Amino acid sequence: MSIDWSSLTLTPSDLAIHQLAESWGWLLPNSFAPLLFSNFGDLFYQPESGGVWWLNTGTGEVTQVADSVSQFRELLGTEVANEGFMPHLVEELHAAGKVPGPGECYSYVILPVFAEGTYEVENFNPVPAHEHFAITGHIFNEIQSLPSGAKVRLNVVP
Numbered sequence: 001m002s003i004d005w006s007s008l009t010l011t012p013s014d015l016a017i018h019q020l021a022e023s024w025g026w027l028l029p030n031s032f033a034p035l036l037f038s039n040f041g042d043l044f045y046q047p048e049s050g051g052v053w054w055l056n057t058g059t060g061e062v063t064q065v066a067d068s069v070s071q072f073r074e075l076l077g078t079e080v081a082n083e084g085f086m087p088h089l090v091e092e093l094h095a096a097g098k099v100p101g102p103g104e105c106y107s108y109v110i111l112p113v114f115a116e117g118t119y120e121v122e123n124f125n126p127v128p129a130h131e132h133f134a135i136t137g138h139i140f141n142e143i144q145s146l147p148s149g150a151k152v153r154l155n156v157v158p
Contacts, residue, residue: 008085010105016129023137024055026144027062031062035069038085040124040133044072047080054084057132060111060140079122102127107132111139136158 006056012020017034020043028048036044044057044065052072054065065084075081082088082096093106100106107127110117116140117123 003087003091003094007090008039008087010039010100010129011103011130012037012039012105013103016103016133017132020133020137023134023141024057026137027060027140028055029097035072037103037105037129039090040086041098041107041129041136042084044084057136057140058108060113060136060144086119087113089119089124093124096121098124098126103129105129105132107135111136112136113140113143 021028028045029049032045032047032053034043034045034111035052038044043056043057044052046052046069050068051064052069053060054063054067056063065080066075088108098106102130106127108117109125110125112119
């Protein structure tokens with residue numbers, strides 16, 4: 001099976017973009033231009049200050065990935081893109097019948113910030129993008145005071 005860019009990216013609705021700005025506003029700059037969304041609900045954007053940044057909604061981290069939009073476009077054709085778009089995992093998800101519909105992205109059953117969160121097929125489901133942004137933004141806002149890189153164990157009652 002061959003995965004193309006349309007399977008790796010998301011075209012969010014206006015509602016989803018509004019929800020992203022509202023739920024992640026505590027971390028995102030006041031003004032930014034969305035450039036590209038991954039099918040895992042991650043955002044690549046350009047703030048007014050420049051550069052291209054990656055909001056990873058699975059880890060709650062923002063990282064600069066390029067100094068310019070043109071440099072970012074060049075990176076999309078390299079192995080660097082595998083980290084942000086995970087084509088092998090998307091291929092496995094499609095093979096398992098987990099294919100997002102229009103306006104949907106993959107969301108985590110358990111976020112990778114938690115010790116139990118994995119990058120495995122069983123830990124993902126397609127959901128409406130606005131729901132993904134609302135849930136992940138809320139969770140990370142609540143746990144933002146934890147040390148960077150901390151893995152939290154869920155206290156799951158059987």
